[in-house]
Amino acid sequence: MTIHEELTFKASPDQLYKALTDSSQFSELTGGAPADIQGEDGGSFSLFGGMITGRNIELVPGERIVQAWRAGNWEPGAYSLVKFELEKQESGTRLVFEHAGFPEGQGEHLKAGWNENYWKNLKKYFGED
DSSP states (O other), X not given: OEEEEEEEESSOHHHHXXXXXXXXXXXXXXXXXXXXXXXXXXXXEEEGGGTEEEEEEEEETTTEEEEEEEETTSOTTOOEXXXXXXXXXXXXXXXXXXXXXXXXXXXXXXHHHIIIIIIHHHXXXXXXX
16 A cells, blocks of 8 residues: 645745654644654654654755655554655645555555644644645
8 A cells, every 4th residue: 555645835936845854843834743764865863752763865946755664563664655746836836745554554544644743733733824
């Protein structure tokens, strides 16, 4: 199973990119949840106080974020692939999101988590709620 989402945000691609790759902005948009993001290719990240960890595989400012991503309760060494594609539109940015390669049976839980912890928080952060 792959989670595929397409969402629109009023923020620019650069604003959205920074919110997802800057430790302080990510922490702010998630209501103060601890975040440590090394914003370069190969850099590690730890989100929500270590509940989510991984590495940035490819970072193209304002365009694309590709991550090796894992939840803290997965088997050691189990990683999935997360991709955020940012496309400029007149009114902001279209985000094309894909999450693949996660453990069997995790799809519905992960999809709900993306909505609750990322999409709703990003909308609120950019004043769209």
